[in-house]
Amino acid sequence: MAPPSHCHTINGGAPRNGAIAVETPxxxxxxxxxxxxxxxxxxxxxxxxxxxxxxxxxxxxxxxxxxxxxxxxxxxxxxxxxxxxxxxxxxxxxxxxxxxxWQSPRHFTHFPASSSTVGALGEALAAGINVVPFTWAASPAATELEMVVVDWLGRALNFPESLLFAGGGGGTILGTSCEAILCALVAARDRKLAEIGGRRIGDLVVYCSDQTHFAFRKAARIAGILRDHCREIPTYRDDMFALSPTALQAAMQADVDAGLVPLFLCATVGTTQTTAVDPVRELCAVAARHGGVWVHVDAAYAGSALVCPEFRDVIAGAEAVDSLSMNAHKWLLANNDCCAMWVRSSSALVAALGTEQEYILKDSAAEGHDVVDYKDWGTTLTRRFRALKVWLVLRCYGVEGLREHVRSHVRMAAAFEAMVRGDARFEVVAPRRFALVCFRLRSPERLGGEKAANELNRKLLEEVNAASSGPYMSSAMVGSVYMLRCAIGSTLTEERHVREAWNVVQVQATSILCKRG
Amino acid sequence: MAPPSHCHTINGGAPRNGAIAVETPxxxxxxxxxxxxxxxxxxxxxxxxxxxxxxxxxxxxxxxxxxxxxxxxxxxxxxxxxxxxxxxxxxxxxxxxxxxxWQSPRHFTHFPASSSTVGALGEALAAGINVVPFTWAASPAATELEMVVVDWLGRALNFPESLLFAGGGGGTILGTSCEAILCALVAARDRKLAEIGGRRIGDLVVYCSDQTHFAFRKAARIAGILRDHCREIPTYRDDMFALSPTALQAAMQADVDAGLVPLFLCATVGTTQTTAVDPVRELCAVAARHGGVWVHVDAAYAGSALVCPEFRDVIAGAEAVDSLSMNAHKWLLANNDCCAMWVRSSSALVAALGTEQEYILKDSAAEGHDVVDYKDWGTTLTRRFRALKVWLVLRCYGVEGLREHVRSHVRMAAAFEAMVRGDARFEVVAPRRFALVCFRLRSPERLGGEKAANELNRKLLEEVNAASSGPYMSSAMVGSVYMLRCAIGSTLTEERHVREAWNVVQVQATSILCKRG
Missing domain, CATH: 1.20.1340.10 (dopa decarboxylase, N-terminal domain)
Structure with missing residues (x-):
């Protein structure tokens, strides 16, 4: 992967190792x-x-x-x-x-990298202060602000009190959902292995749907779960791509019958492909039947929407989950990276991830207090002071400000959806719940079958993305159906950008269908 | 953990959920x-x-x-x-x-959180640009700058060409050493399990010394290595607390004889407690005898010192290692967090951590090119644009500037060491190699035995740290000997701070020894 030798290099020359030392006080x-x-x-x-x-x-x-x-x-x-x-x-x-x-108002790809003046400056301020709050003593105010902020955020999102410090649970701010899921999985794994013996790691089975983000399979691999012990339960369009409790029950029972041990369920509220919502309450009930399977809810994207009361039904039953995570960097104005995770009981986390070393300085002020040392809540010892930007965002925009922010994107997505529905050549493939619209050129039978329809839609995305001044979208493949994804959520996106994006889609569709004849 | 109910709260009141929506364009x-x-x-x-x-x-x-x-x-x-x-x-x-x-000139605890104007502003700039460079397509310039910067850094630190992209290896910039070690371990584990079968995960054994940072044990736990399969080989003061190749050979052979499978060695260049240096060349030779045990070098702290030619002997033989990591946030002016990791072959990393999903947008420009998608090199998909600050630091201070920075701390540590040696009540407990001085009140026999001497030194640290205008140090416990650690490396530390710190130690020692009578 060396750069081609003919490459012309600029801005700097070869190192001058023979040069005299620079005096840099x-x-x-x-x-x-x-x-x-x-x-x-x-x-x-x-x-x-x-x-x-x-x-x-x-x-x-x-x-x-x-x-x-x-x-x-x-x-x-x-x-x-x-x-x-x-x-x-x-x-x-x-x-x-x-x-x-990613901050372009025409960035409709993946999910947005949510950003704001206050989020960016919160990062800058934390970088300037540059502390390493891995224990309470290593920066008391940083640890305490994090504890305050996860409770603030959890309450603003209407999470069950049992997940908050105030209710006996607690939260932390990590970088990504991958980390959050890995922490929860390792905690669950070690709790289970303490019960059945460490050598039975090869008997553990984890569950998700075929819509679950790859982050979960990545976490399962890292945690040493056998690759063929990750059950990806199929979902269907008729169920709006949600994980079926009946199918989960059948899968778990089959594993139990085979002498295996159900360990962990990763349910999703707002999947990456279509923002599908798994039925949390019913899934928890199934999990409870199988010896306390740990239930984690990945609300990476849709967690932010819960700031609005009108979306809160999607998380009904969350009192029963063991852990939950959401990315404030996806839709809540906190710049990358910022994943908040809550657990009902931190003891399993600390048992799995805790460390105790002489060289980690304690503080006599903490003696006799039940302090939180966040190094024991995550996969890393070194960590950043991410709580600062979250606190600033909540403080400076307020819960109502965040609601309005989310609603403005939902309104724009509804408008985009209406435009798609208004053009008979298109269909909305998956129900729009939040601010993602999944759509395609319709009528496979007319377009030469499903496969040809997929190719045509793939071509359409390529053409839409090819225009340098146009929108940038991505795709999903769900149940053999290829679809375009228009994810609205960039802070700078306004209605005119959405209208322009739809216009580009229409023009390119006309051109493609025309060429096809 | 709820705040006491009598607590007086300020700056903000109860949420006003009934308030009308704020219009925040x-x-x-x-x-x-x-x-x-x-x-x-x-x-x-x-x-x-x-x-x-x-x-x-x-x-x-x-x-x-x-x-x-x-x-x-x-x-x-x-x-x-x-x-x-x-x-x-x-x-x-x-x-x-x-x-x-952590940036105080009197912060001598743990290892420093290295910082600089350019490091902090590099973070601020990356937060402002706010991209998610998880694939090449997701931000081509961010991925390519990261590739350039790890080669720049690797060359500045005189690492073997085989670890650089230019030599067929390559590097990435993660957050912490915990992540780097975990990535390497999971890559090694999956490579080995592909050979011997996934169900034998319970037979894998990993190796380190009793001086290795807890980060390694944490990574081994996360990766599902049985807790009693982590061999912490004892080190001795006569060996300057370095891991003995003979002891490693014996441990590996014993495991092989027991039907277990040696997997991974974490060697350290510059341990946390005393900056001990494991003999990389000899350890790699032992590892090679046992079916390609993966060797990772954790140079979290001392890696930065390799920017100075006079320290490079500590990494002799690194051509044979599989991976290596160092924290530029510890001593190289890159603000927290910033861990660079290099591997000789990225294929094992990608095989273990790689992902392939429809919803991850590819770029037709990348077709036919062997692009790096950094999501496949780490534990997370979302990641930050950390390369920017490292590039700015190297560009704005230059390799010579970094050398002078490191040397200034080494000179101050040498001065502190000389002051310790000049006071007959004290001894330097472990050889000073870089900018950490480990010392204690000497003569356990005079102080009432080893245990009493440890208590006395513990008391001394407490008193030293108690003065609000004084220095802040930490401790180590090595071979049953408690010692104080004075780690010099805060960017703002000047000679006067070091002299003042020593003065506080002397005054407190006098007071303690006096009271003791």
Whole structure:
């Protein structure tokens, strides 16, 4: 993967290892005045970026190697004069033109990377303060703010009191849903193995649907669950792609009959492909019948919507879950990364992930108190002060502000859905619940069968995404049906962007259907 | 863990769920002018913090609950007027006084959280750009910059070419060493299980020394290695606490004889307790004798020192390792979090951690190219654009600047060591190699035996850390010997802080020895 040798390199030359040592007084590396000078440049740089974001193509027209080609093979030995300003120019001229702009108002791909002024500045502030709150003593205020914030957030999302610190449970802020699911799974695994013996790890079975995000299978692999012990239960369009409690019961019973041990269910509220909602209450009831199977709810995307009372039915029955996670970086204005996880009982987490070492400094002030050491709640010891940005977002936008934010995207998605339904050539393939619309050119029989219809829709997505000034969407393949996904949720998206996106889809569809004759 | 009900809450009241919806136009949430206005406030806030950092007590005098007590139990329904400025005031008045200030020049605890103007602003810039570079297509420039930066960094640290992209290996930038070790371990595990069958996971054994960081045991637990299959091989003061290849060979052979399968060795270059260095070349030779045991080198702390040629002997023989990781957030001016990991062959990583899903958008430009999708190199799908700050740090300080940075701390540690050696009451317990000094009040026989000596030194650390304007140190317990750790590495630390720290130690020692009579 070396850059081609003919590549022309710019901005920096070969390292000058023979050069005399640079004198860089420590104070200059973290000097208040220098920080102020460069910091204001960065703020203006980002502000200018936001001001021009609507003008960038959402994704770049580049081929692999385009950037590596343009950069030297070695770090500079000594900085060039005014290196920071020069680097910012390179960010503008070399790097930004090669980015996919997740904050673009025309970014409708995957799920959005939710962002806000306060979210971005919360990250900046945390980076400036630069603490490592892995124990209470290692930064008491950071740990306590995290405890406060997960309760604030859990209450704002109407989660059961049993998942909050105030109700005997508790939460933490991790980076991603992958981490959250892995933590819950390892806690469940070790609790079960303590009961049946560690050598029976090969007997453990985990459950999800064929719609569950790959994050769960990744977590199961990492945790050492045999690959063929991950049951992906099929879902159907008639059930709106939700996991069927009856099918789950049958799968668990079959495993029990085969001498295996049901361990863990990952239910999803708002799947990635179509925002399907698994019936939490009924699934928990099935899990309870099989020796306390741990139930985790992955609400990575739709968790944010629960800030609005009108969506809360989707999580009915959550009192019975063992753990739950959602990504505030997906739709709740907290910049990447920010996954909040709650558990009903932290003891299983701490038993599986806890550490106790002399070199981890304790604080005599904590003696006799039941303090939370967050290193024991996650997969890592080092961690960032993510609570700060979440606290700032809640504080500065307020719960009502977040509601309005979510509702504005839901309204736009409803408008997009109405436009799809208004064009007889199209169909909405999966019910729209939140702010994702799954649609396709309809009538496979007319288009030459399901397979040909899929190819045609694949072509349509390619053409929609090809226009550099157009929208950027992604796809799903559910029950052998290929569909386009228009996920509305970028903070800057306005109704006009949605109308324009639909217009591009229509124009490209006309062109494709025309060529087909 | 609910806050006591008598707690007085400030800054916000109960949520007003009945309030009318706030109109927050999307543009205001990410408006360029608003970002500029608030962003400049944040920059000034951080600059002021840096200017006053030397005046803060390194760690606060607070008891658990102090902050939770002062915050409302619910997020505000609607923001107060000028909420952001009010929140910044609370950060200053409520949160910062409750922090442990890792960037204080008197922070000598654990290992430092290395920071710099450019590191902090690199984080801020990445947060502002807010992309999710989980595949090449999801942000081509972010992936390519990461590939360039790990090669830059690997070369600056003189790592073998075989670990760089340019030499057929490659690297990635994760958050923490815990993640890096877990990735390597899971890759090794799945490679081995593919050979011997997945059900033999209970036969796998992993190796480290009794000095290896708990991160490794945590990773082994998460990966499903049986807890009693983690061999912590004892080390001795005569070997400078390094892992003995002879002892490793004996342990592996004993496991093979017992029908078990040696899987993985985690060697350390620069242990947490005493910065001991395991002999990489000799350990790799032992590992090679046992069917390709995967060797990972954890150079979390000392990896940064390899930027200086005079330290490079510690990693001799690294051509034979399978993977290696170091934390640029520990001593290389990259703010938390920033762990770089390199592997000789990425195929085992991708086989273990790779994902393939329809909803992950590909880019036709990448077809036919062997692109790196970093989601397949780590435990998570969502990830941050950490490469940006590392690139900025290398670019703006240069390799020579980083050398001078490391050397300045090594010089200060040598000075501290000389002061310890100059006071007959003390001894340096473990050889100082980098910028950590391990010391204690000497002569256990005079102090009433080893146990009493340990208690006395524990008391000494307590007293040293008790002075609010004094230094903040931590401890280690190695071979039943309790010692104080003075880890020099905070960017703002100057010689005077080190002299003052030693002065506090001397004064407290005099007081303790005096009371003892």
């Amino acid at each position: 420590a104070t200059l590396l973290l000097d208040a005045d220098e920080f102020r000078r460069l910091g204001h440049q960065v703020v203006d740089f980002i502000a200018d970026y936001y001001a021009g974001l609507g003008d960038y193509p959402v994704h770049p027209s580049v081929t692999p190697g385009f950037l590596r080609c343009q950069l030297p093979t070695d770090a500079p030995s000594r900085p060039e004069p005014e290196a920071f300003a020069a680097a910012l120019r390179d960010v503008r001229d070399l790097i930004l033109p090669g980015m996919t702009h | 999307a543009t205001l949430l990410l408006d360029a002018d608003e970002f500029r206005r608030l962003g400049h406030q944040v920059v000034d806030f951080i600059a002021d913090y840096y200017a006053g950092l030397g005046d803060y007590p390194v760690h606060p005098s607070v008891t658990p609950g102090f902050l939770r007590c002062q915050l409302p139990t619910d997020a505000p329904s609607r923001p107060e007027p000028e909420a952001f400025a009010a929140a910044l005031r609370d950060v200053r008045d409520l949160i910062l006084p409750g922090m442990t200030h």
